[in-house]
Amino acid sequence: MATLTFEDCLAFTLKYEGGYVDHPADPGGATNLGVTQRTLSAWRGYGVTKAEVRALGKPEAGQIYRKQYWDTVRADALPAGVDLVVFDFAVNSGPARAAKALQRALGVDPDGVVGTVTLAALTGKDPRQIVTAICDERGKFFRSLSTFKTFGKGWMARLSAVRAAGHRMIQRLPEREDAPPVTEPPAKARERDTATTSKSGFWEKLTAGGGVLATVLGAVTDWKVLAVLCGAAVLGLIAWRIFDTEDAA
Numbered sequence: 001m002a003t004l005t006f007e008d009c010l011a012f013t014l015k016y017e018g019g020y021v022d023h024p025a026d027p028g029g030a031t032n033l034g035v036t037q038r039t040l041s042a043w044r045g046y047g048v049t050k051a052e053v054r055a056l057g058k059p060e061a062g063q064i065y066r067k068q069y070w071d072t073v074r075a076d077a078l079p080a081g082v083d084l085v086v087f088d089f090a091v092n093s094g095p096a097r098a099a100k101a102l103q104r105a106l107g108v109d110p111d112g113v114v115g116t117v118t119l120a121a122l123t124g125k126d127p128r129q130i131v132t133a134i135c136d137e138r139g140k141f142f143r144s145l146s147t148f149k150t151f152g153k154g155w156m157a158r159l160s161a162v163r164a165a166g167h168r169m170i171q172r173l174p175e176r177e178d179a180p181p182v183t184e185p186p187a188k189a190r191e192r193d194t195a196t197t198s199k200s201g202f203w204e205k206l207t208a209g210g211g212v213l214a215t216v217l218g219a220v221t222d223w224k225v226l227a228v229l230c231g232a233a234v235l236g237l238i239a240w241r242i243f244d245t246e247d248a249a
Contacts, residue, residue, distance in 0.1 A: 005169070006070055009084045010062060012165060013091050016158045020054045025150045030054075033061040034091055039068070065091065073099050074114040079127040081170035085134050088162045092155075093141065098134075105133035131166040135159060 017034025030037040030050040040056060041048045043064050070076070072095040075083040082102075089098035096112035103110040106121040122130075142148055142155045 005080055005083055006066060006075070009070070009075070009087050010065055012084060012162070013065070013088050014058070014061075016088075016161070017091070022050065025147055027147070032056045033058065035061050035064055039064065043068070069095055072114075073102070074119065077114075077119050078102075079122065079130075079170070080172075081166040081168075082122075082127050082130050082134075084169060085131050085138075085162055085166045088158075089134065089138050092158075093138070097141070101134045101137045102130070104137065105130045127170050128167060131163065131170065135163040135166070 014033060017031075020030075020032040022030040030053045032053045033056055035043075035053070035056055037048060037050065037053050040053055069090045070087055073086050073090050075087050078086060086098050086102050089101060099112045099114045099118075100110040102114065103112075103118055103121075106118060106125060108118055108121045139156065139159055142152060142159070148155070
């Protein structure tokens with residue numbers, strides 16, 4: 001199996017995730033090294049600012065990738081080549097979707113959780129066919145997204161590269177440089193931006209709002225503006241209480 005290939009797969013994926021971006025058409029929002037603001041908030045246990053996303057380093061990003069993506073799809077137990085295509089799909093579109101693509105390629109119930117049944121189904125299967133099936137499904141998913149017009153060219157270039165790299169890993173061919181696409185900024189290919197696993201399921205839900213609040217406050221550098229916003233909020237609360245009391249009467 002592929003217990004020693006995480007660093008190689010991570011290096012491949014990071015080439016396509018790029019550095020800090022905050023593209024308005026990307027539902028993932030502020031992202032650095034492929035880690036979204038929401039995912040980093042869930043990982044750290046509090047709502048991070050965009051500045052903290054920008055400052056994210058590769059060591060911590062690597063820890064997040066291993067814990068939240070590589071381990072979640074049980075990539076250590078997958079054949080070389082298959083591990084790469086499943087892992088890269090998980091990073092780009094979420095572990096559950098990547099796991100379901102693997103399960104459909106193996107002919108087992110696509111519940112989105114790689115367990116003993118899924119791993120047992122690998123026995124006797126041609127990894128080249130698995131890679132092809134997963135990549136074909138990934139391409140169809142890309143084309144179904146409303147953001148395909150904006151990011152589709154980059155996504156399909158990445159898919160072509162990961163398909164080729166997966167087959168090379170299966171055949172144990174020498175590595176070849178696959179330059180990342182440069183025509184569009186990297187973006188998550190998801191129906192909606194969601195954090196995957198985190199140190200605490202409670203924080204995963206709570207910090208989604210906290211991250212937004214931290215971002216808004218971080219963007220307000222004029223204290224006069226902040227005072228006006230706070231005053232408006234207080235007046236709104238008072239008005240709501242007055243009308244609520246009248247309705248109750």
